[in-house]
Structure formats: C-alpha cells, structure tokens
Amino acid sequence: MKVLAAMSGGVDSAVAAARAAEVGHDVTGIHLALSRNPKSYRTGARGCCTIEDSNDARRAADIIGIPFYVWDLSDRFHEDVVEDFMDEYAAGRTPNPCLRCNEKIKFAAVLDRGLALGFDAVATGHYAQLRTGADGLIEMHRAVDMGKDQSYVLGVLTQDQLAHSLFPLGDTTKPVVRLEAAERGLLVADKPDSHDICFVADGDNAGWLKEKLGDRNPNTGGDIVDSTTGDVLGQHDGTVGFTIGQRRGLRLGVPAADGKPRFVLDIEPVSGTVSVGPREGLRIDRIAGIKPRWCGTVPSVLDGPEVTVQLRAHGREHRANVRVVPADPSSGSASIGADRHDGPRVEIELLDPAEGIAPGQAAVIYDGTRVVGSATISATARSAELEQASA
C-alpha cells in the first residue's frame, strides 16, 4: 500500500511510520503545519516549537529512509478546530479539540488529499487497534497499553475513515515503543510526551481563551452563586475560565456551611453566572448526546453486559445502556435537557454515575474493547434513584 505517515515530530508517530515502512508499505512522511502565521512576506515566523517538531519529524523520516514533506493545513485547522474550540467555550461548553482534529483534519482533510494524490491510507502513532470483524467491517479496539489508549479521541472515525487508517502502535506499550525508537536510532526516543492542547502554548486555556475570544467572549465577569440557596458567594472574571467539576481557583472567601469543598456545577455564559455546590451535585447518570458518529453499523439499542461509555480522555469506563434515537425533525425535543436538536441523538443511562461531566465533551461508546461510536454531550441529568441516593 501507499501510506501517508502523519509525523508530528514525536516518538510515537516516528515509530508508527518506521513500522509501516518495515512491513513493506510505500511510506511517505508528512508533517502537518497547523499553527497560523501572518501571511506577510516574512516566512519562518511560526513558533519555535513547531519548527523544532517539524525538524524532528524530518530527521526521523531521514533515518527511516522515507520521503518527507510539510503540509500546511493551518487554515483548515484554524477554521475547523481552533474556531470551534472558541465557539464551544463561548457557549459555555467544554470541547475536546483533539477529537475534532482527528475528525476534521487528520482523517478527513489529510486523508482525502492523500487518497486523491494516490495514497491508500494514513498511518498515525495513535494507540488503538484495528481488526477486521466477522461482518467484514473494520473494528477499532482499545490499545494493549490501557494507560496510553487513544481510542477515545478516535471515537469519531467512521467505517470509511477506519478502512483507510493504520495504527501500527496499538499492540505495543509505550515503554516498548521508546525502546524500539532507540534501537532504530530515532533521536526522538526520549522526547517527552506532548499533552495539553497543542495550540495553547503554555497550557493556560483560560488565559488563552480570554485573549483570543475578544468580542466573542460572552462575559468578562459575573457572580459565583451557591447552587442551592442562590446566594452570591463571590465574583469571577469570566466564565470561560471555568469547567464543570472544577474545584481550584474559585477564590471564595467564605467557607461552605458544611465545611466541604465546593465545585463548579453549572456555567451560564449569557448571565455570566457560575454555580457552585458540594461534590454530590456533580454526580449524574443520564446523558443526552447529539451528532453521533458510528464506527460501523448504526446500532439501535446497546444494553449488553460489556457496554461502557468513556466521557473524557483517559477517563474511566462507566457501564451503561445506550439508546439511539434516529433523526426526527418533527419531534425536536430531547427527553432530557432543553437542547433542541433535529439530528439523530443518543440517550445514555449510566449504571455507574459519573462526576463533573460538561456539555461539549464527547461520550465514546464501547462494547468490550470495541469502539461502537461517539456523540457530543448536549445535556446531563440525574435519575430519580440517584437524586434519592444523593439526598
């Protein structure tokens, strides 16, 4: 096969490319330039990290012995990932830009272009496993290394995308990948793992959002209120600084009546109100999801013993029952939450309650180790039983 290896400059994608080449694929390395720079006549104004990463990827390609190019996808990335990230936060939701990037950039823009240019597949260093199922469809499963498993951020991929993807690292643990990189003479063997959001250079999401949102920032301050009494407990300097479930940084002078820590339970961007309350208030067991994407056949009900839902990257698995509600433009109202949405939806009943789940996050649905699909969380609620148990 002719394979495009997306090479970030990190150790995982370098080993993935090397493995793809070693098994006999005709591999071409590409580094995606994603950060935007002013389109003036001066070049090279990108952040130094990006140039360093690009050079690391290039050197890895040299050592593997494959051609290497840089593809500028900064415009697409800005439109589809960065703008979306800002819009979601401005609306009081908590998006995961990595899923969005996989959905719109790596396995869409890059894959489409690659296919058109005569390639058959895109290989990445994601930790996930692909297998052909009994029905002939490609199944995606969790990686062997559960600590590194990235099937969650790939949960948005459709069958067509999976059929043109290669994840050569899914059967290997990270320490083994590092050893292999060293054995192959790849200089990135010891390069630290990347985390945080790639376009927020210093990891300070709130600060970045405040700076970039400008006029789109729904508020630059408001009240922090007690979720049960409605008492104003303090002030904040903008709801974009907050995430549901957050405990730190509330800077409330008055201790709670019960002396227990308080958490962000709700964010209301229009009024600028942040509601706080005890930890119990974070517990939910009903989730409404929109924009579902399925890795294979569209299911109707998922209630098997192995069905689980993962609600954040590297989060735990929650046993669950999932009902898929097909698109129905006439109904328009979800059974929980006020979010009107005409497209197909999913209703998730968690058998193990979850805490601190924010709208905008992705719910990825598994059957055992197999990824069934994903949906964007539009609302959360508590069942009567959970309400009683918490009271």
Add this chain to the structure above:
Amino acid sequence: MNTAPVYLDHAATTPMLPVAIEALTARLVEVGNANSLHASGRNARRVVEEARETIARALGCRPGDVVFTAGGTESDNLALKGIYWARRAEDPRRVRILSTAIEHHAVLDPLVWLGEAEGAQVELMPVDQQAHLRLDALREAVERDPASVALISVMWANNEVGTLQPIAEVVALAAEHGIPVHTDAVQAIGAVPVDFAASGVDALSLTGHKVGGPYGVGALIVRRDLQVSALVHGGGQERDIRSGTLDPPAIAGLAAAIEESVKNQDEHASRLRALRDDLVRRVVEVVPEAHLHGDPERRLPGNAHLGFPGCEGDSLLMLLDARGIECSTGSACSAGVPQPSHVLLAMGCDEEAARHSLRFSLGHTSTAADIDAVVEAIGPVVERARTAKAR
C-alpha cells in the same frame, strides 16, 4: 527508482562544475592562513588574490572591488546594512531605502530589520504583471526627496519568475542624484551578461552555489570608493568591512566556476533557452491551461515558471518528486512550509494563483531527456493534483 533524478532546480543550487571541483580539491591539501607571513601563508594569500583577479576579469570590476563573503545572503546583508549605515553617518537625513516588492528574502528581511531596528524607511516599489520593476514608481519615490535616499537595491534577475530587471534605467535614475545602487545578481552570473563597471551599479551580490561553485562562499563586489560599514567585526581581512579567516579552497572553486560560466555564458544561455522554450511549449500542449509567468523574452534562460490552475504547487511538487523529477514551488523555505509567493502576489496574482505554480530551472547538466521526462509526467500529475485540490 534507481535512476538519477531529473534535476530541474538549478536556481536553488546547481551542481559544481568540474573545473571548480578541481580547483577546490587541489587546495584542500594545502595549509596556510592567508594572513600569515610565512611561505605557506603567502601561498594561501596568492590563491585568494589570484581568485580575486580572476573574478575581476570575468565580471568587469577591479580586484580590489571584490569582498569575499560566506554567500549571497551575507553579501546582501553587508551591502544593505553597510551602505545604509555609512550613508546615514555621512548625512543623517538619508534614512530611506528604495527596493522592490519581489526581492529575495535575503534582501527583504534585512530591509525589514533596518526598518524595525535602525529607523530606516523602506519603500518597496511595485512591479507589473510580468514582474518588471515599475520605473515610474521608483522615479516618483526618488524625486519626492532625493536627499533622503540612502540607497536603492534592485535585483538583477528575479529568482522565482526569472524576469530581468531594468538595471541600466535604475542606475541612470540614481546617478542623477548620486544615490548608490546595490543589485542582488545571484541568479544572473553565468546566465546573462554581467559587467560590473559597465552596469554602473555600486555593489553587486553573488554566490558560489548558483554558478557551479561551492556552497558557503560568495562575494560582494563593491566599488572601492564607496563607504561600507562592517557587519562582521574581527581581523578585518576583507578591506576592514568583512572579517573572518578566508577559505582559499572555496574561493579558488568560486573563481574557477565564475570564470568558466562567464566564458561559456552565451553558448550556455542559447542552449538553455532552446531547452526551456521546448519545455514550456510541450507542457502547454499537454496542459493547455498552464501558462508561463514573468517576461517571456527578458528572462533568465533556464527559468520556466509555470502556473497550473486548479492545482496546488506542493501537490505537483510531491507527485513529480515521487517520479524522480525535482523542481520547486518558488524559493526554498527553511521551515518547509509552502507560503504563497510574495513575488506572484506582487505581480497581481491572487493567493490561489500564487499557490498553483511550479518553477523548473535548467542548468549546465540539463538535457533534452530531462524535458522529455517532464512532458511525459506532467499530464497525469496535473490531473491527480487537480483531484486532490477539488476535495
């Protein structure tokens, strides 16, 4: 693919001429610092001075006008900064630098720096659709306030689209007001007739690796009586305006390459022009929408800069590279990130058009078989690149 690549990127770097390799390698075994007083030192000095005389004969200057540097970028920096500083020191009103919008980054970026750090007022003159400097604009800019112009810098031939610039007219205009003229002639030496004294320019940049000489060596030819401030301070080896121990083998290689390429210039240019015209004609036969950028007549003989509407230049480059055909989308960029060409933008192309071009540049090793290879490949490559763009 085991055959040698079809190399059509001579404007980036052209292979060393055998005479240059011979001159360079013959000196590599010799020891001697050209500034030492003993026999070995005198021998090294003799190599350098003979090279200076050879270059002076080939390019119509005096040996004392030749200042050896580490290449074109250093020569441009020395000319722009050195002349600006010296002229401003003589008369503080001289803060304007007039240049063109289509200069190489080795000129544009020093100018931006002079503007930001040294208070220079940089004015970049527009060009017409074929990339000729608009002389009316230059005349207006000069005559607006001649006493404030520190220098004028206009390239001899554009590195991307190949258009020759009206150096004689620029010199005549500048002479009316006693303004020094610098020209970046990196692409012109050996390709078109260049005579320093006859041209009337005051300073001229050249580099080894574009004329069949070694990398990392070049020269600024600058009239002895023109004041130039030093850029690199130290031992003052080159007229006290350029310091650093000289590299006799590289300088000998440079001189041999210039001598040979200037001697053969006419014959070489006729041969390249015929090959180039053949390339353009036959490519347009296969891809009727393809069109030549720049002046069809007054251009570098080996330059074929072609637009392929509906394609992305970097897709074309990658697909040709995979077939062993090496060309460029413009001038090589350090980060490997394709930017829309500032030259094409200045010529009035929109950003789309600025991204759909390829530069084939022919040189002394180019053959009719190279042209055949391009003509054979270009049809399917353009078709494929169009599909990729349409996605």
